[in-house]
Amino acid sequence: MTFNTLEDAAKFYKNYAKAASFSTRVRSTNKKRNVIKNQLITCSREGKWKLKISPTEKTNPSAGLNCPARIYIHILKDDGVWIISKVMLHHSHSCCPNQAEMLKQHRKLSMSVRRTIENNEKAGIRPSKTYQSFVAAAGGYRDLNFIEKDVRNYITREVRNILELDDAKEFGKYLLRMKEKNQNFFFELELEDDQSIQLAFWSDARSRAACEYFGDVISFDTTYNTNRYNLVCGSFVRVNHHGQSTLLGCALMKNEDIQSFIWLFQCWLRCMGGKAPKGILTDQCASMQRAIEACMPTTIHCWCIWHIMKKILGKINGFKGHIKIEQERSHVV
Structure with missing residues (x-):
């Protein structure tokens, strides 16, 4: 059989696979000078492979059954048409025509x-x-x-x-609605030229009131990332008189550079009436440190012990006696 294009040949075999109740995949494609010369299309159950998840844990396990069904397509130099030169129709597994439409390729x-x-x-x-x-x-x-x-x-x-594309606008509208409900709700928002979020900070009335009582020493953490928008999520946290963590404010940041942190800490100061905390705990971030020095020069900046202990293992693994060091460190902590 001959076809005008490679896509027509692949479509023909795909339609045949649907009628015969199996799915296909491109096994290999050979090119010469970045031009496709031939292609091998096989049954999706070709090869010897097995999922790492055991059948007892997966309700519908699948595996390669070394199925030989395939076609080999190549282009004729003189005519410029595509021809199916080799065909293997036999399968090593049973096919169910009644369930063909439920295969992933045909849905x-x-x-x-x-x-x-x-x-x-x-x-x-x-x-x-x-x-x-x-x-x-x-x-x-x-x-x-x-x-x-x-x-x-x-x-x-x-x-x-x-x-x-409209989520940033909806987020801004949500912040405005929160402001209308309670005038003590504070927020600031900066958007990029494409209307995506660059910087955002917000704190509700309860958080601002809690900062007046427990805002002498705060913790700022940026170890969380949003999955869909790839934004850094930062949080200001303080421990109250019951030993409970209290959220004082949240932020979204596109970049963790000095200017972004300066913008954020200035928003924090405006939100809290210009009162800088006596101490702040952060990760070992140079950009964050320089921003704190610029915006809150009187604040004592300390590194969070959780981040320090988390990085110690990677630092001491290169030493021969790292096991002994780790044991002594656990007793100290």
Whole structure:
């Protein structure tokens, strides 16, 4: 068989795989001068491999069964067309045509299904409820060519990525609403040119009141990162008279440079009436240290013992007697 393009040949074999109830994958592609010359497409169960998760821990374990089914496609130099030169149709595993549409490669969401998912997500309907509505409309699970995981993946990869462009504006509106509810709520927000968050700081009325009583020594920590937006999350914490940690303020930062920390500590001082703490505990960050010296020169800056102890193991592992040193250190602590 001949095809005008490599994509047409791969699409033909994919349609055949759906009819025969198996999925495919590109095993190898050979190029010459950055131009594809031939390609090997095999059954997805080709090769000898096994998941690290044991069958007892995974409800649907899968493994490579060294399946020989494959096609070999190459281009003819003279005609410029693609030809299937080698074919192997036999499989080392059983195929179930009734379940072909539920294989990952063949599952798909139609345009109408995608539009319904987008509308339900905007309305705040949970993905599980959205999927159940499709099941009810189709008359059963077997009449759908997608599963609930496909709905969740589409929301994560497509819908929420589109909405992220407006998330910074919505975050600013939320802070304004909090300010309207309580005038003692404090916040400052700076956005990039693309309307993404660069710097943000906020503290509610309860936190500001707690700082007046327990703000003589505070701890500032930036060891947390947000997963979706890749922003550093910082927190100001103080221990109250009951020995409990009390949150005094939060911050989001795009960069951990000196100017960002200076902006943040200046916001902290404005929020707390210009009263600098007597002492502050932080990580061993040079940028943070220089910002504290510039904004709060009278504040005693100390390194947090938790960060120090966490880094000691990596520092002493190079010594021959690191085990003995670690034992002596544990007795000291």
